[in-house]
Amino acid sequence: MKILDFTPREYQNAIFETVKGHNTLVVLPTGIGKTAIAILLSENRLNLYPESKILICSPTKPLCAQHVKSFTKFTDVDKEDIVIYTGAIPPKKRADLWNNGKIIIATPQTIESDLINNRISLESTSLLVIDEAHRSRMKYANTLVAKNYNENAKNKRILALTASPGSTKERIDEIRDNLFLDRVEIRAETDKDVSPYVQEKEIEWVHVNLPSEFDRIKNLIKQLRDDKINELKRIIPQKKFFNKKDLLNLQFSFRKSITKGNKMAFWGISLTAQLLKLSYALELVETQGIRQLIQYWNKLEADTSKAAKIIINDSRIKQAIQLSSDFQENKHPKMLKLKEIVLNELNKNNESRVIIFANFRNTINEIYKELNDHLIKPVILVGQKEGLTQKEQIKRIKEFGEGIYNVLIGTSISEEGLDIPTANLAIFYEPVPSEIRMIQRGGRVGRTIKGKIIFLITKKTRDEAYYWSSKSKEKTMKRTLYNIKNKVNIQSRIGEFNNDN
Incomplete structure (x- = not known):
């Protein structure tokens, strides 16, 4: 194997x-060449072991x-020797692809399944690359594949790649172990x-106020929640916050506790x-x-659990449900601000590509309806569980890159690893408290051109708390990683010195 044009x-x-x-474990910001390191190491391993295979595990078919x-x-x-290996391919054909391929690029779940069913062996695999390695906690497919590889490969080398x-330290050590x-x-x-290789990213925070109609509903829910917290404190008086x-x-x-005969435990669960x-x-x-809230009220009314019935039958919640119905046409101010931002961006530069991240599928549908007009050409990108095949995901990403669509609206499927070089604006409909997801989202823009990230934040709500939580965790992560790197590498050198003597 030789490297070309690189x-x-x-x-x-x-x-x-x-x-x-x-x-x-290699931790690099998104868009600055983690895959290049996998290619360099693949060349090294195939030159050392010409008859071996390279296995690259990546979590989705688009990746x-x-x-x-x-x-x-x-x-x-x-x-023909670079093989894509996923569950969409029938098992018998996968076995043939494995036997004939040199570089196998696979979803870890598929490799795990074929190892369990003895369709393949990792004995002659000289390199295992785990992409998006933060998905390597206990019982994840990555973990089980790595264990089999470590036990069976003749010439072992493992490379784990992630931005986050x-x-x-416990989470990072778990991945390392x-x-x-x-x-x-x-x-x-x-x-x-x-x-020198990092494109500039401008960060902007756009704050909105929660309208009084929303506040009325919020306060009714909050009253019941506070009552329930006080009830819980009577069971666990030492706790002040939950x-x-x-x-x-x-x-x-x-x-x-139920198994030990604690009768209060039933009430605690409820x-x-x-x-x-x-x-x-x-x-x-x-x-x-409010529309998303109404959908949730409907779900609770259909829920037969004791907890749901207690909530729905509370007079304050009945009032909140009525107000939700009265105000259902009132859009959240973030929705109105979002459309304003997108229209301004596309009027300023009709070549712009905008990615919008949202946590909830029904919010994504609302955003799509709100933005779908003559200037904005939106497309939704969601996962297989939400009804979009991986083939269709790849198609939509490609068409977004080509300009058939200029706005991509996605859930967590659009956070990880996707290479969309032309995206220059990312809008977070809501911040997320996870530093991993925040870093992954931010990495979708500014890969080859200058990028901008806008956070939509409702004042005095969990939007603010989630934003600062994720930023704090990101700082802690970087500090922890540098400490681990220095400690691990010093220990390794001491071990090498002792062995030499």
Whole structure:
């Protein structure tokens, strides 16, 4: 294998010197060449072991297709030897593709299934690349594939790639342990060997006020929620505040207590369920819109659980439901601001490509309806679970890049790894509290041209809290990674020195 039309950058060469001798977690900002390191290492391994295979695991078919494109463009490997390997291909044909392929680019779930059913063996695979390695927690397919590879491959080397492994040392260590990684390489956009290749990204925060009609509904829900929190405090008096994570952990604890005969645990489970449902309703009215809230009220009314019935039968919620019906034509101010921003952008530059991220599918549908006019050509990008095949996902991404569509509206499927070089504006309909998702979203713009990111934030709501939470976690993640890198690499050098003596 030889590399074509590609000269490695200084930081890529420096990282390559590490990865060729060690199983390594590589953390790089999106759009500055993680795939290039995989190509460099693939060349190295195939030259060392000419009869071996390379396996690249990537979580979705669109991402697999991008890797096929990169290896076809930048290497001299025959097209027939670069194989895309997903669950869409029948098992018998997959076995043939595996036997005949040189570079296998696969979804990890498909590899896991074929390993369990003994259709393939990783014995002759000299390199395992795990793309989007933050998806490598316990019982994930990546983890099981890495375990099999570590146990069976004759000539082992593992390369894990991500822009965002997580903010805590425990989360990062879990990925390292699960993927058998002994080194860490990290670069930030501000590092001197990386910064020349990073496109400038302008960040803008657009704040809106929650209208009084929304506030009336919110306050009714909040009154019931506060009552339920006080009830929960009578069971757990030492707790003063309960966030979503606390409530989920409490539910788990209460369920365990039931088996020990704790009668209060049944009420505890119902209370935590009520609080989770009320918290969700508050999130919808604060950050999404009244129509989305009405859909949730309808769902609760059809819910036969005790928690749902208690909520629906409360007089304050009955009043909130009536107000929701009265104000259902009132759009969330973020929706109005979103259309204004998109129209201004396209009027200013009709070649612009805009990506809009939203958490909720029904909000995406509302955004599509709001934006679908003569100047704006929107398209929705969602996952297979939401009804869009991976073939159609690839088609829509391609057509967005070509300008058939100029606005891409997506859920989490549009956050990870997608190479959309022409996208110059990303709009976050709501911030997300996850540093991983925030980094992934931001990486969709400013890859080859100057980009801009706009956050739509409703004042005095969880929009503000989620934004600052994710920024804090991102800072912690970078600090933790540099600390781990320095510690791990020093320990490795001490080990090498001791072995030499």
